[in-house]
Amino acid sequence: MIETTNITFSPERLAEVQTLLKRYPEGKQKSAILPILHLAQKDFGWISVEVMDYVAELLDIQHIEVYEVATFYTMFHLKPVGKNVLEVCRTGPCMLVGSDNIVKYLEQKLSIQDGETTPDGLFTIKTVECLGACGYGPMMQVGEKYHEFLSEERIDQLLEGFRQNATQP
Amino acid sequence: MSRLKILTEHIDKPEITGIEGYIKHGGYRAVEKALKKMQPDEVTEEVKKSGLRGRGGAGFPTGMKWSFIFKGNDKPRYLLCNADESEPGTFKDRLLMEKIPHLLIEGMIASSFALGVKTAYIYIRGEYMYILHILQKAIDEAYAKGYLGENILGTTYSLDLHVHPGGGAYICGEETALIESLEGKRGNPRIKPPFPAVEGLWGCPTIVNNVETICKVPFIINEGGETYANIGIGASTGTKLISACGNINKPGVYEIELGVPVEEFIYSDEYCGGIKGGKQLKALVPGGSSVPILPNRLITKTAKGEPRLMSYESLSDGGFPTGSMLGSGGFIVFDEDQCIVRNTWNFSRFYHHESCGQCSPCREGTGWMEKILHRMEYGHGRMEDIDLLWDVQRKIEGNTICPFGDASAWPVAAAIRHFRDEFEWHVLHPAEATRRNYGMGRSAEPIEQVTA
Numbered sequence: 001m002i003e004t005t006n007i008t009f010s011p012e013r014l015a016e017v018q019t020l021l022k023r024y025p026e027g028k029q030k031s032a033i034l035p036i037l038h039l040a041q042k043d044f045g046w047i048s049v050e051v052m053d054y055v056a057e058l059l060d061i062q063h064i065e066v067y068e069v070a071t072f073y074t075m076f077h078l079k080p081v082g083k084n085v086l087e088v089c090r091t092g093p094c095m096l097v098g099s100d101n102i103v104k105y106l107e108q109k110l111s112i113q114d115g116e117t118t119p120d121g122l123f124t125i126k127t128v129e130c131l132g133a134c135g136y137g138p139m140m141q142v143g144e145k146y147h148e149f150l151s152e153e154r155i156d157q158l159l160e161g162f163r164q165n166a167t168q169p
Numbered sequence: 170m171s172r173l174k175i176l177t178e179h180i181d182k183p184e185i186t187g188i189e190g191y192i193k194h195g196g197y198r199a200v201e202k203a204l205k206k207m208q209p210d211e212v213t214e215e216v217k218k219s220g221l222r223g224r225g226g227a228g229f230p231t232g233m234k235w236s237f238i239f240k241g242n243d244k245p246r247y248l249l250c251n252a253d254e255s256e257p258g259t260f261k262d263r264l265l266m267e268k269i270p271h272l273l274i275e276g277m278i279a280s281s282f283a284l285g286v287k288t289a290y291i292y293i294r295g296e297y298m299y300i301l302h303i304l305q306k307a308i309d310e311a312y313a314k315g316y317l318g319e320n321i322l323g324t325t326y327s328l329d330l331h332v333h334p335g336g337g338a339y340i341c342g343e344e345t346a347l348i349e350s351l352e353g354k355r356g357n358p359r360i361k362p363p364f365p366a367v368e369g370l371w372g373c374p375t376i377v378n379n380v381e382t383i384c385k386v387p388f389i390i391n392e393g394g395e396t397y398a399n400i401g402i403g404a405s406t407g408t409k410l411i412s413a414c415g416n417i418n419k420p421g422v423y424e425i426e427l428g429v430p431v432e433e434f435i436y437s438d439e440y441c442g443g444i445k446g447g448k449q450l451k452a453l454v455p456g457g458s459s460v461p462i463l464p465n466r467l468i469t470k471t472a473k474g475e476p477r478l479m480s481y482e483s484l485s486d487g488g489f490p491t492g493s494m495l496g497s498g499g500f501i502v503f504d505e506d507q508c509i510v511r512n513t514w515n516f517s518r519f520y521h522h523e524s525c526g527q528c529s530p531c532r533e534g535t536g537w538m539e540k541i542l543h544r545m546e547y548g549h550g551r552m553e554d555i556d557l558l559w560d561v562q563r564k565i566e567g568n569t570i571c572p573f574g575d576a577s578a579w580p581v582a583a584a585i586r587h588f589r590d591e592f593e594w595h596v597l598h599p600a601e602a603t604r605r606n607y608g609m610g611r612s613a614e615p616i617e618q619v620t621a
Binding site: 023025028030031032033034035037038065068069072073074075076090091092093095096097128129130131132133134135136137141144145146 | 245254255256257258259260263288290294295296297298299329331333334335336337338339350351352353354355356371412413414415416420421422454458499501503507511512515516519522523525
């Protein structure tokens with residue numbers, strides 16, 4: 001499980017933040033909240049209160065302004081998650097082609113329920129609403145990657161791949 | 170049969186993603202023409218002539234929307250591209266942005282020129298982060314080639330274009346919620362008026378257009394508005410991307426000339442290729458999850474007995490009791506084994522999950538609908554629940570500050586209207602209802618045998 005320790009962006013990341021801020025007019029730097037929260041989640045694994053406070057200070061805005069945004073948008077993990085968050089779409093079109101069974105299979109394979117993380121911190125299962133892959137379901141998103149036309153066999157392959165990646169230096 | 174493809178003619182060519190390949194296939198001609206040979210108002214006039222309607226779902230005439238941009242002050246004006254694409258059943262904009270990103274960028278430049286915009290944003294749903302990288306690379310290429318930045322192509326026109334990620338909220342597809350989100354706030358829709366064209370992003374005049382809408386602009390500039398208006402049928406001009414999914418043989422995104430018969434779209438090999446497994450067609454949601462579902466008897470024929478066409482007018486023919494909407498073009502097909510109660514519950518769960526919570530009827534009502542439908546689906550329904558559901562959806566529709574309330578109410582209303590017997594069956598047969606595995610269609614009995 002990735003913990004939030006040492007809440008500071010690297011110099012490279014801070015340069016990226018400065019580039020982002022230039023996209024918005026003077027005094028409208030609050031607009032960069034979502035892009036910066038995405039970067040923070042990438043670097044720190046999840047969005048803790050400390051991370052939100054750090055983002056607020058970067059943007060020179062009130063802490064509450066970040067809290068209310070981070071808690072509104074579903075992509076931000078407000079609790080620690082596993083290294084691989086398996087976000088399975090469960091909305092209408094994916095349900096029509098079997099997303100319920102995919103979730104059940106994942107729960108059975110990993111011995112955890114929707115929303116839980118495996119004890120080794122490798123996987124979290126999360127059911128989510130429509131991911132815009134309705135013609136290619138059942139599907140799940142892991143990181144930035146879409147995995148479509150899922151079957152039990154395909155799930156087995158993917159889990160094995162994630163496990164192998166975790167053991168590589 | 171070879172059909173006219175305005176957006177997707179070259180989409181399968183791998184080189185089209187890069188700027189050189191895009192230019193090789195005629196890209197950026199519209200920018201050259203607009204910036205060097207036309208006045209901004211002339212571009213708007215061509216878009217008006219084309220009859221182009223917004224492709225995000227509402228279908229409002231694009232040229233008219235542009236003409237509303239407020240010019241009475243010297244505030245900056247903004248163009249926002251709505252790439253939030255979160256309507257279940259809809260995955261068409263994703264194709265355009267992924268495969269042919271320069272088409273969107275060209276459309277943004279030409280549209281911004283027409284509107285007098287100096288800075289424009291593409292607001293893309295956060296889940297499409299891999300597409301954001303594709304768009305950013307394309308934007309960088311466009312800057313390097315002089316299509317973006319200061320004095321584009323040696324003219325006096327300058328434009329900056331940025332891509333901005335959302336955070337996974339369906340409501341941010343509503344234009345004022347999108348603006349709030351881009352301002353760094355929760356995606357709570359604003360009360361209109363003032364409309365964004367007068368007071369939008371940071372209080373400045375703003376136009377919000379869908380990806381597909383913007384991508385149509387280069388063709389209209391190159392070929393003329395009249396040429397575009399001559400494609401399609403009646404007031405449904407041009408082509409439309411339809412994202413087809415559900416129980417069909419060939420799910421995917423198809424560009425159609427508006428006016429294609431719905432029957433042809435479902436059964437021809439050129440498009441959906443018929444129902445998977447040779448099953449019967451039970452129902453159709455033609456325009457994304459929010460639009461009313463059509464039962465089998467009203468899919469291929471209208472209430473008047475005329476062939477149902479893929480057009481704004483034909484799909485809504487007869488008004489609510491017998492019509493639906495073209496909407497976003499999210500075409501969801503249900504075979505005979507699918508359970509309407511389960512599907513309606515699923516959509517209600519979606520709307521409950523995604524409600525921003527600002528208006529009480531929507532915040533509370535979507536939750537009530539989900540709970541009632543859940544108990545019906547899982548064998549605890551009561552006969553009076555059907556009327557209660559009807560009552561709740563009626564109290565949401567039209568009583569919220571944005572169309573989200575309507576979007577949550579319409580699927581419930583249409584399901585009860587057309588499939589009331591199936592709701593009654595669930596109440597009368599609770600044990601059977603819980604055992605039926607409609608999702609995979611393995612143990613479902615033919616719907617014809619399901620009677621009260």
